[in-house]
Amino acid sequence: MSHPHFIxxxxxxxxxxFREAKRLSQIDLASAQAIAFQQVQKYENGHNRISASRLHVAAYFLKVPVADFFERLDDSAPEGLSG
Known part of the structure; x- marks a missing residue:
């Protein structure tokens, strides 16, 4: 089994x-997205990759810009890309 990507x-x-800062449960976030709370657990643990559309919905629900999910990431080129 492959390891989750660091991003x-x-x-x-x-x-x-963001969820904890708003004092929301995984069930609250899952309900807002019409998914099981176990799926939220998998997203939060990095075991499942969150899609762009689902990330957009989460950001809207949590009232944070999508870009904030990527804060504090290294700005180096992604693996396999050179500039």
Whole structure:
């Protein structure tokens, strides 16, 4: 089994931070997205990659810009890309 990509782990951690800052449960966030709370757990742990559309909905619900999920990431080129 492959390991989660570090960006997926980072975005999941940020999702948890924003959710907890709003004092919301995983069930609250899951209900807003019409998914099971176990799926939120997988996103937050980085085990499942959150899609762009689902991330957009989460950002709207949590009242944070989508870009905030990527804060504090290294600005180096992604693997396999050169500039």
């Amino acid at each position: 997926d782990v980072h975005v999941g951690k940020r999702l948890r931070e």
